[in-house]
Amino acid sequence: MTKGILKRLFGLALASLVVALFSSTPVRDWASTPAHIRLLEGHSTLLKLGLPVSATVITSNSHVATVRGNPDSRAAFNLKQPIEIDSLTQGDTDVQVKLFGFLPLKSVHVSVVPDIRVIPGGQSIGVKIKSNGIMVVGYNLVKYQQHSISPAEQANIKIGDVITAIDGRKVESVEQAANLINKAGKENRDLEITVLRSKSQVKLRVKPTWDKETETYRIGLYIRDSAAGVGTLTFYAPTYNVFGALGHVISDMDTGQPIQVKEGQVVHSSVTSIDKGESGQPGEKRGVMIDEDNVLGTITKNCDFGVFGHMKKAPERGLMTEPIPIALAEQVKEGPAKILTVVDGQKVEEYSIEIVNVLRQKYPATKSMVIRITDPRLLEKTGGIIQGMSGSPIIQGGKLVGAVTHVFVNDPTQGYGVFIEWMLNEAGIETKASKAS
Template sequence: MKIAKRQSIKRTLILFASFLFLLTFTLPFQAGIFPAKDTMTHEVFSNFIPLSVVSAEEDASLEPIQREEDIKLIPGGQSIGVQLETLGVLVVGHHSIQGKEGSLSPGQDAKVLIGDMIVEINGKPIKDMSEIKPLVNTAGKQNEELKITLKRGNETLNTSLQPVQDKRDQEYKIGLYIRDSAAGIGTMTFHDPETKRYGALGHVISDMDTKKPIELMRGKIVRSSVVHIEKGNQGTPGEKQARFSADRNVIGSIVKNTPHGIFGVLNSTITNDNYDKPLPITRSDEVKEGPAKILTVVADEKVEEFDIEIVSSVPQKKADIKGMVLKITDPRLLESTGGIVQGMSGSPIIQDGKIVGAVTHVFVNDPTSGYGVHIEWMLNDAGISIKKDDETIALAS
């Protein structure tokens, strides 16, 4: 029973990009509060609203391309709303049903695990939650088992379960909490003016319940406006609170969700009023310890420049999301946010007029500091390699 089938999503919604969203919609709907416990953290998306239909841009691919050594990118800094649909329907929990024979959990009895993806039922491909309930009702009324195909990591598994009629509401249920979409906010890192490819976030989007990367079917990014900042304190990460419309102001497709961010193709022009001209990039072995700047939004849609220090940077031959340690030094940003906050992931790092990388994590015990990823790994995931001296350099091993 997908919300989009029942009500309009044209209204503007307030979304919270936090370590774990406070509200999660599942089937049946349930709310819960989840504390942050990691020593460092980044956004973990829950489903907050289902997705509307994505434009034809969603089919754009990121086939590898070659660019010259002096590649230049336009830095971002804009706050963006991120909306994803999963590849199948994700299992995020189990629950018991009070049937005629007592308390039962068909899903758990069938050894369906949290993190499994339901991709087929009775041979029918499953794309969203709305497709499941009719099948459950039919099987329950006919006293038949459901034949379920699951994707578990790289494995495809088959199992079966019998729906149980709940004594309280007489509905047939299978004892699984599921969802099919996710949403939150982050920050644009860069876009390539020639190909319109972009990179954002700097880290993978994970599901809030399973903690596993979301397997993407399709998605989109939209314009977002920051309405409030919850300041970070020692032991408690701060967060940006922002609003965006679910089906308006779409600025691009999401093609990939990787350890180094989300990537896709823009379908409209975006600006940041600070660095709207392309800048060269800096490789990991060229990054220097010392002063740098980040571009990010702390109010409305205004991109601002703030001072940071690159405490350390490790030249990397292999991709890693923790290539740099950063410290916020700008008094204005410290006053506004307390340091690095949820929703700031993807904020581009600029040093000596070049794009160095993006903010990715905050240290929970010291919100003034966190990690950054080098730009070359994000470029690689955007499908861009650099040609140098008649040789193509692959940016990832």
């Protein structure tokens, strides 16, 4: 056998050995161990290195986290067994694994973040929002002599614009805008209208026109200054007196533009009927607001992740009355889970679902996981996920992990959920360590 053949055989044998080694379970476990993990304060996690060796495990700051069974933060462990890390207080530390006490094998940075506990919602709520400015939702023709015109459209005011000022004066209601328009018409002068368009301010001039039918001056616009609807409460955080709901932005029904909140309220609501969802036709909860004088909370933010604001106490009729832990984004797993929601009256019930896919998001996004309704009762009643169910809390392993956000139009049994961490951050609850080690 020639030397060349021997070299090739040796190379193939070596390559096969390397492939076998790196495809083995212990090496895969070791390689898949993340370089950075987060822990809720007072909780623990397992490092599964899976190597058939003993090594020293050291934590650089034993005040932040320790290795279970080793308060001195230094010990020799059989790496075939998981190493349990206990978090003690907020901060950062490094867990270092060393062969023979000096040869680095693995280093994992551990960040201990606040132990956040919230009360899951599920209650049906009424949401009332007053917009920060007057929303332009359509054109309305004004009869002028022999023609019908929209002076605002001719002045390049666009549907989706938000009127923030008229003649330099801030406008806060439809009635105020109508009065200012009529006043300028009587004075036979142009109006300077300031609009917010794609986050930029634009100033336009338009002259009101006398409308014989209404006997008033108009500029030919349909405008709106508020919105209302029903949805689902996701959580109430008693430590912070804040809440989150819906899991998605509230947009104007005509323009599709997000509503900028000036002020808003959350009140009780009751589900009166269900339109069952079918493929190609999403279903819907139908409900009414009740006891509107009993304001549950005030809304301060409307964003991609839902509506958020202040709430002094947990609303009544919740299925859970005590706070439960939350799961950080990377702790959410594929597998069985539950949602809390209302399909009849004000009764919150628990239903089985499956988290079928978890998207590992580096940055907040509303589509964090794919979920499937598996509970026969809910499928029979609603056909799956329906409008009005958005915001329903998702619970897995005794932790609040997220909220329902969207339905698949062609398969109402499935939809998306958002990580609860992203909603908490929008509510002003940080999931970062408050102090460094």
